[in-house]
Amino acid sequence: GAGVSQSPSNKVTEKGKDVELRCDPISGHTALYWYRQRLGQGLEFLIYFQGNSAPDKSGLPSDRFSAERTGESVSTLTIQRTQQEDSAVYLCASSLFDDQPQHFGDGTRLSIL
Amino acid sequence: GENVEQHPSTLSVQEGDSAVIKCTYSDSASNYFPWYKQELGKRPQLIIDIRSNVGEKKDQRIAVTLNKTAKHFSLHITETQPEDSAVYFCAASLEYGNKLVFGAGTILRVKS
Numbered sequence: 001g002a003g004v005s006q007s008p009s010n011k012v013t014e015k016g017k018d019v020e021l022r023c024d025p026i027s028g029h030t031a032l033y034w035y036r037q038r039l040g041q042g043l044e045f046l047i048y049f050q051g052n053s054a055p056d057k058s059g060l061p062s063d064r065f066s067a068e069r070t071g072e073s074v075s076t077l078t079i080q081r082t083q084q085e086d087s088a089v090y091l092c093a094s095s096l097f098d099d100q101p102q103h104f105g106d107g108t109r110l111s112i113l
Numbered sequence: 114g115e116n117v118e119q120h121p122s123t124l125s126v127q128e129g130d131s132a133v134i135k136c137t138y139s140d141s142a143s144n145y146f147p148w149y150k151q152e153l154g155k156r157p158q159l160i161i162d163i164r165s166n167v168g169e170k171k172d173q174r175i176a177v178t179l180n181k182t183a184k185h186f187s188l189h190i191t192e193t194q195p196e197d198s199a200v201y202f203c204a205a206s207l208e209y210g211n212k213l214v215f216g217a218g219t220i221l222r223v224k225s
Binding site for chain 1: 149157217
């Protein structure tokens with residue numbers, strides 16, 4: 001019923017640690033997207049899942065970043081060996097493929113100390 | 114790949130006046146152009162969108178115009194109110210179900 005849900009809402013971790021961010025899309029939405037928003041900037045595309053197709057990973061900034069999605073449900077974004085430049089808000093969006101626009105979650109604010 | 118530029122970066126208007134935000138895009142294959150409003154600390158909210166087979170779309174005080182030849186599109190807000198104050202982002206993509214390329218955002222301040 002509700003919108004896109006993301007957890008945690010805030011995450012503070014030390015440099016070098018791994019973090020895992022979670023996104024629950026709107027039920028029935030086949031497409032899921034991850035974006036990154038640095039402070040005071042626009043959104044940068046990271047990765048896109050559409051049904052059972054191979055994901056579009058063209059926006060991932062380095063091999064420390066990876067994401068998975070099980071079927072048309074929850075997705076996790078993993079950042080390994082975090083760096084200070086990874087500090088940002090990570091936003092997830094979902095859409096009903098080729099039928100509806102993208103709707104965003106509240107994001108996870110990630111702070112790397 | 115696609116590149117979207119957005120102007121101005123900040124815009125201050127008096128309550129009741131109109132506000133216009135402009136974006137240009139580089140990829141002529143793009144055919145879907147949404148606008149999002151983001152209040153401080155909140156999620157981006159879709160306020161209006163337009164597809165390339167339409168030149169203009171209006172929803173109450175908000176309108177979007179698209180010029181495919183010139184590869185630019187604009188957001189028009191009439192009779193601005195203090196609650197319109199937020200950051201506005203334009204974006205472009207090939208289809209609804211495709212990645213969005215965003216502009217850098219415009220901070221709109223409506224002074225009462």
